[in-house]
């Protein structure tokens with residue numbers, strides 16, 4: 400039985416080679432989504448160990464966040480860029496949960512998660528989620544939850560469907576564009592809680608700022624933030 404199953408597996412991988420989502424090389428049998436080389440070499444910021452890091456500073460004067468960290472840096476050649484791209488545009492949602500799980504393992508070994516009780520993913524625009532079939536931030540949140548044991552609440556933040564595509568707008572436009580499109584469904588559920596807001600990539604920070612501003616209207620609510628990556632300008 401075992402031998403037959405092994406031969407069958409070998410045949411399948413010969414016909415449909417599984418490839419690394421970061422570098423495109425063939426994966427070994429024991430590798431999942433990302434090859435060992437990319438896993439080891441992916442640039443990690445270590446920002447969860449650095450209070451007042453450069454990403455945290457971009458939110459100063461915009462909204463009060465307790466702690467901010469990102470797993471990696473997003474630029475043209477970064478492994479994380481290819482991974483995020485394959486997750487979002489090739490629909491490989493398992494990349495999100497796997498990277499969330501990996502990052503969660505780093506975070507639990509530090510003080511970063513101290514006091515945090517609930518993970519809240521940034522909601523995706525409803526029509527985008529319908530097309531993509533999943534919300535990448537929710538996948539990352541599931542992975543983080545798996546390795547940290549902190550529960551996820553997918554129904555705390557809502558996003559209205561009345562916003563236009565943001566990609567071609569300048570920063571000032573984008574800020575006003577996301578302002579007011581997020582809402583909180585139940586302030587009682589988050590009262591007195593320290594929340595971990597989760598996004599895939601932080602660019603201008605406008606989305607995080609907008610979500611955090613709504614969450615912070617809750618009584619004695621604290622907000623910390625993690626993302627898989629940030630673009631550093």
Ligand SMILES: [Zn+2]
Pocket residue numbers: 419420421422423424433434435436437438
């Ligand atoms: Zn690779």
